[in-house]
Amino acid sequence: MSTPSTHSQPGHENEHAAVTVHVRAYMLVFGALLVLTGVTVALSYFDFGSMQANIVIAMIVATVKAGLVALIFMHLNHERRQIYVLLAFTVFFACGLFFLTWLHYWDPIRLPH
Amino acid sequence: MEIPYTVTPRPDTQLWNAKIGIWLFLASEVMLFGGLFSGYVFLRLGAEPGFWPHGLLNVPVGTMNTAILILSSVTVVMAWASLKMRRYTHYLVYLGATIVCGLIFLVVKLAYEYPQKFDHFGIYLKEEARLKYEPYLGNEHLAKKGLAPRTEITGHLHAVDISRDGREEEVEIHSPSEVSHLAQEKGVQILGYHINLDTENADPTNPANDRPHFWHKPPSEKQAHVEAKDVLWATAFLPKHSNYFATYFTITGLHGLHVFGGIVVFTYFFFRSRKMYDAEPEHLANRLEVAGLFWHFVDLVWIFVFPIFYLL
Amino acid sequence: MLNRLLGLIPNASQHGIHIDQMLEFVHWKVLILLMGWSIFLVYVLFRFHKSRHPRANYYGAKTKITTHLEVSVVIVEAVLLIGFAFPLWAKRVNEFPVEQAERVRVIAQQFNFIFHYPGADKKFGPRKIELVDASNAIGLDRSTPEGADDLVVTNDLHTPLNKPVILEIMAKDVIHNVSIQAMRVGQDAIPGQMIPVWFTPTKAGEYEIICGQLCGLGHYAMRGLLTVDTAEDYGKWQTDMAALIPKPAPQGQTAPSPGEPQDVGQPAAQGGTTFEPSEQPAAAQVKEPLPPANEDAAATSARQPGAGAESAGEPAPAREE
Amino acid sequence: MDSASAHHHEEHHDHHELGWWQKYVFSTDHKVIGIQYGITGLSFLLFGFGLMMLMRWQLAYPGDPLPIIGKIVENVLGEEAFKDGVMASDFYNELGAMHGTIMVFLGIVPVAFAAFGNYVVPLQIGAPDMAFPKINMASFWSFAVGGVIMLVSFFVPGGAAKSGWTSYSPLAAVNGLHENMWMTGQTFWLLGMVMLITSSLLGSVNFITTIIQLRAPGMSWMRMPYFVWAQMVTAYLLLLAFPPLEAASFMQLMDRVAGTSFFMPSGLVVNGQPWAVAGGGSPLLWQHLFWFLAHPEVYVLILPGLGIVGDVIANGTRKPLWSYKGLVYSTMGIGFLSFVVWAHHMYLTGMGSKVSTFFQTTTVLISVPSVVIVTVLLMSLWGGSIKFTVPMLFATGFLPMFGLGGLTGIPLAFNSIGLYLHDTYYVIGHFHYIVAPGTIFAIFAGVYYWYPKAVGRNMNQFWGRVHFFGSFACMNGIFFPMFLQGMAGMHRRWYDGGAGWDLTQNVLHWNPFMFWSAFILGLFQIPFILNFFLSIKFGRLVSDNPWDATTLEWAAPSPPPHGNFATQPSAYTGPYEYSHPEVAADFSPQWLPLPEKTETLRGDGVTEKARPNLVDQAMVDSPETQPRA
Ligand code: HEA
């Protein structure tokens, strides 16, 4: 990343403007999160046919919400490379933890009947 | 020599130290909660039908707490923006609001939600005894609809039958913990439970009760008597009630600890940041950004906790 | 040959030969690499000692041999994996000879193995947690026709020669492991799970069964004995054992009787050179257990851990609620 | 200089008024913390060894009273531990579990990772301190509290944890029951682990930040000493692998004190009594979460050791490491792969052929980078001018020992061989060859190597040699027979050492031999311990760079003052410019430029023209020279 961080040089004119832009984004995200919370709750009283479908849909909404928090509030939409690399590994290993734990559960030794 | 890059970013990485530090720490937190959630998945996948409770938590309160945490995320990021714009009073207001939100969240959790659970009682029935309690379970009705069977009777316990040194008597109960104390007395054996049923058990064949409700319903007046010999496992809604509550209390407990930690840090900032603001406002903004990142992460965890435990 | 040198105990099962071959092969690889590099190391330490080589060569070795070596290590490992390891394991877990095999359930507990034979009808009787007591450690329900003729023996496993055996392995309390070194099998006994394992004995004789997973203070002496019998001996043993089955008590429930085959098995730590029999740990000698700390009203009234407990003995491969 | 540095000056001022407590006990100086970690960790190592000597006696002479010590322990811990001088089997299990735990979490990790990392890494990258000195101090004290909890656990009712260092549930949950489950050994173990995990997490955050942020000007990634690389990969392993065990520890804690059943299935019957819990848990969940940590953990035990050995070998051979880049990339490869092999410890837990194929493949794959690392280190010797200093002796001793340990890991990698070898002494032999004559030797190498930097005096070289040769012989005397015993079928965690079993009768005679080897190994540590402490006062005074080494730590005075360097050093060359053809001396330190236009060796063995001013422009721009708004 070659562009210098906008908010590392304090007190600048454009810095000030940048922060104001940020603030507007924060408010929008706040609204979106509240709406999505409502959506999650509402969806949970609607049956999508199977438990799996219900879970998947609820998780999608939750992931969107989490994504908004991470991208906007935590500024992950413009972070430095080092941090993306770190998070990519973390997410990979975390997925591995979920996936492989489940894998073992899914492939036991069975006696044919 | 002094430690460089505490405030200004290092030219080649464009990061200051604490920024990397907090992200590393959050990475480890991802793995911590990842471990807990993978435990949840593992246990839930393996749960027998009817043994993963639904709708036992207070959804409106949970929704409110979710909104409060989201709000606190906004206030903390606004506090940071205020510092960036060098508006100290605004910063204090937003920071104060964050602390208040955090406190409300914790108080609601610890003083209202948890005790409400501890007060509730659940009785799992043995398989062979379930038919006997069909009027409270409505399993025939559920089977027709293709829903998982009910295996548990829940509600407020108001009395137990015991035999004390061979003599039988009925003892009134005000809090489920009394049952445990009774059971630990010498020569006491529990023979049965008198329980004020929750709506699901009071009116099990009503289609309106097939799925949980948004508004919490108070237990009905209807009572049931369950004999101890039919009982598989009976306890208040404590962690030991089931793996559902075990994961719920473990994860929300740990999450609560994180909230508490955040509050402590913010409170420290609230009272001790003036000096640093005057000397090095940018350093203070960085510190707040770091604390804020932690706070957002705590919020983010809750965003998953909420649907997983309250809604699904 | 290397196996002999390393003191591998003789194999007595059909598939064991392949495992021994693999052991031999992989140890050759270990040995060659180890010797090769050790000789290299000693040579280099001597050759390039300061006294013989006062000024180091900045550029060091210029060679591709190491790359070749690394590649050949990879190739050998790939051969081991694809040629031996995958097919061997696949045969272990995917090709149970259900039709031909003799089936025995193994229920491990602190600190014995209990072997449960289906008896003449080839059907295992149901097991109930309520029936568990001192004389009926596995809670076998003898009031059912399937259960009436089942054999239950402690620490004493008999199998016929040259016939595949499937052991269905489970545990009552903590994790154990059923390891029969001579048969080249081993399998954890995990509470809440049933995991099968199979082998075909090819040599008659007596072999030790080891508990290969720490299970408490008597772990070191948790010992069973496998006797591989000829077909006749095996039949005779089965009849002898069947004669010891307790007659059902008039009121239905299994009555403890001195003749219960429980007592037939080997004592836990037999053959020990240093330990008096009185020091042998047995379940009864374990320190008096305190009531679980989480003792609860319900617990005492029901004494029933968990749902589905009526089938304590029949854990599904996954787990049960 | 603006307010920022004004603030710093203030702080600096404080330092001169530090009291004794803040200087030596609650210090934030990375060097003091490093030494604190080192001494505590070495003491734990010795303590863990002590536990093992008791066990080896019992294995060698099962049922014989242990002279003197047996009586002492009996008086301290009561008859539950020793009765008439004879060890109880429950106590044997306590010793085994605590030996494993202490060695791994309180011995090797604190010494190899935390102590050397703290002391050496900032110096090697030319930094004044760790990035977060206060967190560093918190890390040490969290470790100390964890250690105390572990030690105290021997004295609680029922004794210390006794379910193996793996603490498999349900055994760990049903062991050591007591009315107050908080006051039991296993609960203490869990609490201690939580503290130790916290300590490691704080430490690794600090290490990684320090290495990324505080490298001196010119210290680009490929100019870092290999030791720094090893520490960085190790820190990542700790950072990402430990939290799942922390999660699992919380769950087991709940199982013990709150009556939950995360790891307990339905239908348990313990001691003939149905076990009163809700059930529905899974013992395998614990194993997955445990090994998800514990496999990366074993590389945590070896990588710092490899790092030390790499530095020492370059110095002892007086030439650059052969294929430095290969070394670095293999280390990263190990780090990555180590997260996806954990289930090779669970081969016998009922694994179908698909999962087994996956884990066998990854396990075999991970041996490839290890082979590369050993090859690089061995080939680095070729063409050197080898000087057998004591650190170099330990480093060269390390190589074949790690080789044997690693190579015997390969048979274990195959599921079907695991049918025979799982849980036997073969496994014990496998990993002890790596951690004992492996990592412990690397630690010794590191102690002898960096001692002059920390103290300003050198340790006695003669006694160092005695220490090396004695330890080398005895270590092999203890651990080689384990392979033979394992092949004969002897299982681990056997209180009677196999005396009660027919199939091990042929290998029983090794047990006394192994005990006496361990005993003599203990005797050979005495010169080391004396040497270590006496040299502080009586060691030979040496210069700042007694080994004629190239890396930056030798640019600082010995011992380095607070803040380490008088002026910020820069890295002008790669880490190991020994015996450069155009330099008369046999080393050219990293902090001095090479003569212009000479050829230097790049990490991957290719040569390039040296650029004496090869200092990343960006990094010369220190904050002070940057325009600030
Ligand atoms: C530092 C510790 C460490 C390291 C580095 C390793 C490295 C490896 N380990 Fe080990 N292992 C443990 C510590 C370690 N292990 C522990 C503690 C246990 C037991 C835990 C318990 O149950 O309590 C264990 C158990 C264990 C098991 C489970 C056994 C069982 O319980 O049944 C397996 C199975 O696959 C295994 C495999 C491997 C492999 C393939 C490697 C590979 O990474 C090895 C690669 C290395 C090489 C291939 C060496 C290269 C050498 C040369 C090229 C020759 C050089 C020669 C000379 C110089 C002379 N290990």
Ligand code: HEA
């Ligand atoms: C890093 C890990 C590590 C290390 C270094 C060691 C070191 C040693 N181990 Fe250990 N061991 C384990 C980890 C380790 N072990 C684990 C995880 C287990 C499995 C536990 C279980 O079953 O759950 C195990 C089990 C185990 C067993 C099997 C027990 C059983 O299954 O019943 C045996 C048996 O001999 C053994 C022996 C030894 C010996 C003789 C040493 C010796 O090499 C020790 C050498 C130590 C020294 C030489 C001390 C050096 C220190 C100093 C000199 C101090 C100087 C001090 C100052 C300057 C202040 N170990």
Ligand code: CUA
């Ligand atoms: Cu059973 Cu060990």
Ligand SMILES: [Cu+2]
């Ligand atoms: Cu491993």
